[in-house]
Amino acid sequence: MADLDSGSSTAHPAAAPQAPRKRRLLRPTLIMLAVVLLIVALIGGVKFAQISKLIAQSKVPLPAxxxxxxxxxxxxxQPSVAAVGSIKTVRGVDLTTEVGGIVRSIGFKPGQEVAAGDLLVQLNADSDIAQLRALEATAALAGTVLKRDRAQLTIKAVSQAQVEADEADLKAKLAAADQQRALVAKKSIRAPFAGRIGITAINPGQYLNPGDKIASLQTFDPIYIDFNVPQAQVQQVAIGQSVTVSADGLGQQSFSGRVSSIDTQFDPNTRNVTMEATIDNPKHSLVPGMFARAVVASGGNQxxxxxxxxxxxxxxxxxxxxxxxxxxxxxxxxxxxxxxxxxxxxxxxxxxxxxxxxxxxxxxxxxxxxxxxxxxxxxxxxxxxxxxxxxxxxxxxx
Structure with missing residues (x-):
């Protein structure tokens, strides 16, 4: 018992120093926890201030x-179909000659309005006219021979075959005279239709070969415009619908007309169809070859x-x-x-x-x-x- 008591008494002094050690270990932990809490509080305060500022800013109206x-x-x-196109004459031709010859006279001035049948160019036809006179005389003689032989046939002085030969000879000589007369007429070059004649480069005394261009002859009123319409809009356009045309360089002028023709097939490359409208052009403001815009009125007003x-x-x-x-x-x-x-x-x-x-x-x-x-x-x-x-x-x- 004495030993046990002495043993227990010796154990108590050893346990006593552990309490101060625990307190020494607990103190740094509390300090670190306090520092962490302080940092969290600071961060929270900063964030709260930032959020409060954003909320305050959001209440400011945005500038308009x-x-x-x-x-x-x-x-x-007015529903319409708009397109671009080119002006083209209803009638237009480059005047030329079928036969060659020397120009004797020119019967027009560039830019002049001419009527159908007006003499434009006269080629030298003296030798051709002389040849015509000779052929006409030969035909007249053949006619006299035929008349005489027919009289002889009534008294059986000539045969029927002779009279028939005379008739054939007269026809041949008359045909030769007509051929020469046509050649003489070709030496007088006349306007095939009324219109305005353009600039010429020929002069009196110049030799013209067959096919040489003399000048261009164009009609201006009415006039055509050819324009292309996409496949999707074709059903909006029909023959007879009104068309309004304008062109650069003519100010605010507009010209009216109607659709006169629609082509029978589409272009396989563009899927467009060509349409033609006839336009009134009393002042001849629209000229062939001009670029123009066409607006086709389609359907009633909306x-x-x-x-x-x-x-x-x-x-x-x-x-x-x-x-x-x-x-x-x-x-x-x-x-x-x-x-x-x-x-x-x-x-x-x-x-x-x-x-x-x-x-x-x-x-x-x-x-x-x-x-x-x-x-x-x-x-x-x-x-x-x-x-x-x-x-x-x-x-x-x-």
């Missing part, structure tokens, strides 16, 4: 984007909502416009904001596009500045510099 706008309105619309073409945005997922509508900006104030909407477009003319669905009359549609907009963007309407909404625009010089 400056755009232009116009109201969608109904307008009368009424469409119209917009400037600049207001429409074409995307792979559809056609859209931005409508400027009034609403609350979130701070109790009224502001215009942009709202994107899908539309279906129809035909176009000039600066305009027809809207078939998606809008109503009076909608305020943004016409420029859409690239910087999204749904709900505040906008400010600027009147100056707005795109035109003109069915027949002309270049504007500033």
């Amino acid at each position: 984007a400056v755009v232009t706008a116009s109201k969608a309105q109904y307008q009368d619309w 009424r469409y909502l119209t917009l400037p073409q600049t207001s429409v945005t074409y995307n792979p997922y559809g056609t859209t416009v931005f409508i400027a509508s009034e609403g609350d900006d979130g701070h109790g104030q009224k502001r215009l904001s942009a709202q994107q909407t899908f539309i279906q477009t129809g035909p176009t003319r000039g600066d305009q596009v027809a809207v078939l669905s998606g809008l109503k009359e009076g909608d305020l549609v943004i016409t420029s500045g859409q690239m910087k907009l999204k749904n709900g963007s505040p906008v400010q309407i600027e009147e100056r510099g707005a795109p035109l909404n003109d069915p027949a625009p002309t270049p504007q010089e500033h």
Whole structure:
């Protein structure tokens, strides 16, 4: 027992120093925990301040984007097919000669209006006329011989075969005279139809070979325009429909006519068909070879909502416009904001596009500045510099 007591008494002094050691180990842990908590509190405070600042900034109204706008309105619309083409004469020819000869006289001036049958060029035909006179005399003699032999036949002085030979001889000599008479006529070159004659390069005394060009002869009123129409639009055009033609260099002049012919086949390369219209040209303003624009009126008048073409945005997922509508900006104030909407477009003319669905009359549609907009963007309407909404625009010089 004494040993046990002494043993236990010796154990207590060894255990006593462990308590201060535990306290020494616990103190650094508490300090580190306090430092971590302080760091977390600092980070949280910074983040709270940043979030509070962002929230405060989000309450500031965004600046309005400056755009232009116009109201969608109904307008009368004449469906049409537009094309480009070339002016061509109803009648036109390069004058030439069938026979050769020396030019004796010229009966026209370049640019002169001539009538059908007017003498234009006279070639030297003296020898041909002399030959004609000889052949006419020979034919006259053959006629006299035939008359005499027919009288002789009544008294059986000549045979029937002789009279028949005389008749054949007279016909041959008359034919030779007619042939020579035609040759003489070819030495007088006349206008085959009425029109305006062009510039010539021939002069009196010059020898003309058969086929040499003398000048061009053209008719100007009426005149043709040939133009091409795509296969998809062919059914909109028919013979007799009215056509309006304009050309560069003629100012605001326009010329009216009607479709007179449609080709019987399409071009296999372009899938276009050629059409021809006859145009009134009383002042001869349209000249063969000119480049011109043709607009064919197809069908009756329609009424469409119209917009400037600049207001429409074409995307792979559809056609859209931005409508400027009034609403609350979130701070109790009224502001215009942009709202994107899908539309279906129809035909176009000039600066305009027809809207078939998606809008109503009076909608305020943004016409420029859409690239910087999204749904709900505040906008400010600027009147100056707005795109035109003109069915027949002309270049504007500033």
